[in-house]
Amino acid sequence: MDIGTGCGILGLLCARDCKVDVTLIDKQEQNTILAAQNAKVNHLDAKIIHDDFATHYFSEKYDIIISNPPYYHEGADKSKSTTVSISKSAVHLPFETMVSKINPIINPRGSLFFCYDAKQLPHLLHTLHNFKFNVEDIRFVHGTAQKPAQLVLIHAKKGSRALCKIHPPLIHFQNNQMSDEVKSIYQKTRTYSIKCKIS
Helix, strand or coil: CEECCCCCHHHHHHHHHHCCCCEEEECCHHHHHHHHHHHHHCCCCCEEEECCCCCCCCCCCEEEEEECCCCECCCCCCCCCHHHHHHHEHHHCCHHHHHHHHHHHEEEEEEEEEEEEHHHHHHHHHHHHHCCEEEEEEEEEECCCCCCEEEEEEEEEECCCCCCEECCCEECEECCEECHHHHHHHHHHCCCCCCCCCC
16 A cells, blocks of 8 residues: 555556555545556556545555655645645654554554655654564665765564664765666656646
């Protein structure tokens, strides 16, 4: 399941490259319409739910849950657009609310993959520990090698006791150009941005 799927890119990439059944959920109708359009043009199957993840009733459990959730802390989101604010501000899906909702619907030994504001790492680790999630992998994302980490990528597993692996940092730009690793990620996933009308 992909929580806060937006245009659906994360969940649909999983469906395309890993051949898994995916569920995409987003509280904004325009996002679910866009996700459905992206699934259609890419000939991918996905269950798409237009609802608030925090209050939705789930009748099934999941092996893997992924999310690029809204993580801007209070005061950091300065957008005047309600649509943008819902997508970015953590007030619309606090991290603890998200994990508490995930807890009963993830299978034993199930995996949670997500990204978040790196500055909030202590809160993330504390919350995950409280719900018996063990962090197995962490990677920090930097704009450049000289700047502090902006994002943290985390893989946590329910009921695991494995030691945590701290991966080398992911550097977005080097010498004012996209780094080779980031370029290879785009090439491997075959993704790019376009403007289009939703029919």
